[in-house]
């Protein structure tokens with residue numbers, strides 16, 4: 001399929017500027033930007049005049065099937081939320097629940113301009129099936145928890161490599177499989193070392209939670225005399241491309257370790273505020289050469305998958321934290337949600353910017369609305385005025401996934417009802 005987006009307000013994210021341009025898509029790739037070659041025959045022409053056209057947003061940290069737990073356990077502190085409400089319910093999860101919960105989140109993400117996400121959870125075959133039928137792009141990891149070389153922990157690791165064999169580069173190349181050691185407080189040192197050792201043959205990316213709450217960091221100092229980040233460095237995991245969610249409570253030495261090991265920090269401001277875990281030092285991390293990407297976390301700690309909200313939080317919170325309004329300016333916040341996410345996910349050659357030769361993951365934002373006027377600075381408008389509901393068209397891998405606000409690959413209404421049914425059945429199982 002050849003697509004022509006004509007005469008649009010293009011933000012490539014390579015430069016801090018919006019230009020008026022055409023974009024040509026051939027099959028899954030961006031074929032040209034600018035003049036339309038004489039020989040180009042489009043199958044579909046989209047008039048781009050009233051739209052900002054930009055790279056799809058990348059949700060760099062989430063657990064999408066947790067949409068089943070949206071509004072199930074609110075206004076609780078982090079530890080009781082996780083251990084007394086979420087984990088007992090997750091014990092009762094079945095594959096079909098995860099499938100419909102994943103689809104519910106995928107519809108929500110597509111509608112809000114997310115074209116790629118980074119997920120750690122259980123029943124990842126079912127998440128992969130949901131990815132395949134919807135046409136979204138994803139990095140998937142089976143969440144790993146356990147002790148040493150226990151049979152149960154090793155079985156989970158075996159499952160991760162099976163997921164890799166079954167799904168890596170599948171679904172038209174949309175899926176990338178990685179390893180998901182949940183956190184240093186749920187995986188002991190032996191297990192983290194085993195994960196690192198077994199990964200030597202595969203070299204998969206690592207997706208982990210690190211230094212999220214004050215309790216996690218205090219416990220780590222008490223038990224091991226070092227921070228969670230110092231502890232994980234010693235297991236050898238950071239020799240792989242690592243994505244560390246949260247990193248809220250960190251020392252200068254932690255920042256040095258993250259920077260020296262090219263670990264990406266996945267910042268989740270909405271989740272960190274809702275669970276009252278604090279604010280990551282995003283400006284300081286960036287100034288020290290750390291790549292910082294943005295995520296929503298699961299929709300039980302957020303409670304949505306709205307990257308426009310996270311972009312807005314990233315820009316506002318960091319100004320408020322430092323009393324410095326120039327911190328995390330609009331373009332920097334947008335980079336966190338696009339190219340920085342692509343780098344984190346090992347996909348910077350593929351996505352994150354609109355460039356000839358990259359995969360066509362493109363969103364079009366309808367700016368013929370009151371909150372986009374007057375038009376002093378459209379880059380600022382994306383961060384400070386836009387909302388997820390302004391996303392009108394979504395193209396992923398060269399395929400039109402949402403057209404004129406309607407998701408074309410999956411049935412939104414059916415998914416909402418099925419997911420609700422599964423959520424009610426799940427809660428019944430615990431009662």
Ligand SMILES: CSC[C@H]1O[C@@H](n2cnc3c(O)ncnc32)[C@H](O)[C@@H]1O
Pocket residue numbers: 063082086087090120121122142143144145182209212271297298301
């Ligand atoms: C082992 S699969 C993923 C695991 O992570 C849990 N989870 C969701 N949100 C958070 C968070 O903010 N911190 C730590 N763990 C989280 C989820 O419930 C799954 O059990």
Ligand SMILES: [Zn+2]
Pocket residue numbers: 061062063209245297298
């Ligand atoms: Zn998380």
